[in-house]
Amino acid sequence: MPLYNEAGGLPATYVALSFADWRQRLDWPAVALANTDPVEDLAPHVGRLRLIVLDFPKFSDGRAYSQARLLRGRLGYRGELRATGGVLQDQVAFMLRCGFDSFESDQKGFGEALARARTLFSIVYQPTEDGRAPASLLRLKRRNVMASKR
Amino acid sequence: MPDTHFYRYDEYDRTLVAERVDQFRDQVRRRLAGELTEEQFKPLRLTNGLYLQLHAYMLRIAIPYGTLSSRQLRKLAEISRKYDRGYGHFTTRQNLQLNWIKLEDAPDALAALAEVDMHALQTSGNCIRNVTADHFAGAAADEIEDPRIWAEIVRQWSTLHPEFTFLPRKFKIAITGSPNDRAAVRVHDIGLRLWRNAAGEVGFEVIVGGGLGRTPMIGKTLRAFLPKNELLAYLEATLRVYNRYGRRDNLYKARIKILVHEVGVEKMRADVEAEYAEIRDGLLGLSDETVEAIARQFAPPHLPPRSSLVAAVEALRLEDRDFALWLKSNVAPHRVGGHAIVTASLKPAGAPPGDASAVQMEGMADIADAFSHGELRVSHEQNLIFPHVAIEDLPAVYAALGRLGFAEANVGKITDIIACPGLDYCALANARSIPVAQRISNHFADLARQHDIGDLKIKISGCINACGHHHVGHIGILGVDKNGVELYQLSLGGDVDFGKTALGTILGPAVTADKVVEAVDALVATYLDARIPGERFVDTHRRIGAQPFKERVYALV
Secondary structure: OOOEOOOOOOOOOOEEEHHHHHHHHOOOEEEEOOOOOOHHHHHHOOOOOEEEEEEOOOOHHHHHHHHHHHHHOEEEOOOOOEEEEEEOOHHHHHHHHHOOOEEEEEOOOOHHHHHHHHOOOOOOOOOOOOOOOOOHHHHHHHHHHHHHHO | OOOOOOOOHHHHHHHHHHHHHHHHHHHHHHHHHHOOOOHHHHHHHHHHOOEEOOEEEEEEOOOHHEEEHHHHHHHHHHHHHHOOOOOEEEEEOEEEHHHEEEEEHHHHHHHHHHHHOOOOOOOOOOOOOEEEEEOOOOOOOOOOOOOHHHHHHHHHHHHHOOOOOOOOOEEEEEEEOOOOOOHHHOOEEEEEEEEEEEOOOEEEEEEEEOOHHHHHHHHEEEEEEHHHHHHHHHHHHHHHHHHHHOOOOOOHHHOOOHHHHHOOHHHHHHHHHHHHHHHHHOOOOOOOOHHHHHHOOOOOOOOOOOOOOOOHHHHHHHHHHHHHHHHHEEEEEEEEOOEEEEEEOOOOOOOOOOOEEHHHHHHHHHHHHHHOOOEEEOOOOOOEEEEEEHHHHHHHHHHHHHHOOHHHHHHHOOOOOOOOHHHHOOOOOOOOOHHHHHHHHHHHOOHHHHHOOOOEEEEEEEOOOOOOHHHHOOOEEEEEEOOOEEEEEEEEEEOOOOOOOOOOOEEOOOHHHHHHHHHHHHHHHHHHHHOOOOHHHHHHHHOOOOOOHHHHHHHHO
């Protein structure tokens, strides 16, 4: 299946072990989680991990969005975070916002859609792991600027 | 045109909605070109409010917290005329549904909505739905704080939330700011109730896991008192627990009420509190400044105090019986002296509940401009409300509503029926709802009789998904299909009043469509014979039990 990397660099080439296998070899840098696997258990190891693959058994099963945010936001994972399974272009903007940066998808036109996905919505309402300033923060800043001009 | 007294979009809101319309236009193009399968397209159209019904696409337009300006209502009339058949249907979730939309027109209809700062975002799909609130908010005499401030904060946070767009199932949030709950907060996925604690602080009671549908449940208290500014962190924690652990193996067991029921509210609370502890000091905390900036936009219109006793009103009250009844049932106390909240009944005798034509919508917009500071509300009881009317203007408002056919003095009475669209429109329904509502409405059309019967809520659903809220009707009517015959199951004793929220109990075997009116008539007769002064139907039923009702109904049918 074609692999796309948001950052533009080369995707990690490690073989990702299943969570059960990886737990036998905690030094291995790549793991593939089912969307029911407890991401919290990775906490002591995120510094060593280079690739985590999260699965969408169907595109409409959204559990991996929460896993991604926990890995990025709470556990501070910095390596490659790959989405696999039901990965479609109309969901990729949400995936980017949750911290995914590589994608396996066989959908036609996915690469072009990925290139557009960051600019599809110039405004966001929620603070997430992508670090974009939500509208509420932009408003606060604007009010402060206006206040300082007065 | 009067200024609005509720949230106005700024450039950020407008940009987001416009970009969303562009995105959907591209998705529709790809669907029509065959690049998207219906399975792939379905969640995309649903989160833009577009359903595929029995005969056509239906567009469900969000009316956040049920608040509308006259300008917005005129635009809805225009859209219904241009892209539909010149009428719309106000729903139990404060939305407006257009039943005959063409797929290729949908992006243009959404662009037209965006012109008046409206959208159809997340009115369907397994996401956080359009947030609802007390339809008397900002005007009610009993209000602690305007719940719409918080509903708008929730609207923004939930709009295109990247983590919660593919939840196990739909998710509905309702907010009330009054001790008399008009938002039915105990029958939502999350209900929020503003209240003042002993220290004088206002916060939320967070209620989780209520809902109707196949498995009706009353919500349980997850948090008795939540500081207001922590609302979003607490909601995000709750939704995250639900997204991770809610069931996805069975569509009918996927709502949060099933999760709460299966793990127990104590475990649910422990999980949510643990998650909340991790994020409460994060970026979701609301600064006072942010809340105040939104609250300012909900500042009520300036209403100079006036006399509540107006000679012309009193004269008309004496000479026109229907007007006198209308004052009793359709006019509620306002918090400013000399003013009132007027409910226009979208349930004239024999009409489909909640329907309004484009002409009627424009007429209502005119009344709002002339007498209610340009503002209207949609109630979950499918009526429209003028929140700020001077008492001296009541005769003029009554006359204007009469010309539109919306002056029926039946709010809260037996013909103020809630009904889902049923088999006339809906692909899920087992039976028709609207014709049943129409027959009951015609049978009990006499206003004096309705007022004698008093407060009585009839709620009708055409299938067990319960869009007509039959579980919480004083009389609930559920359409079922038995070997191709439409039958109706009656239940008694449902209630959504706060502190009394209860689910109805099935009375006995279902009756045929032609017997429904007789059965309801028998229920009413039982009540009238047994009631003691001051008792409503539901109170008498509570006191004497179901048996006398049952005997009388089944002796007949």
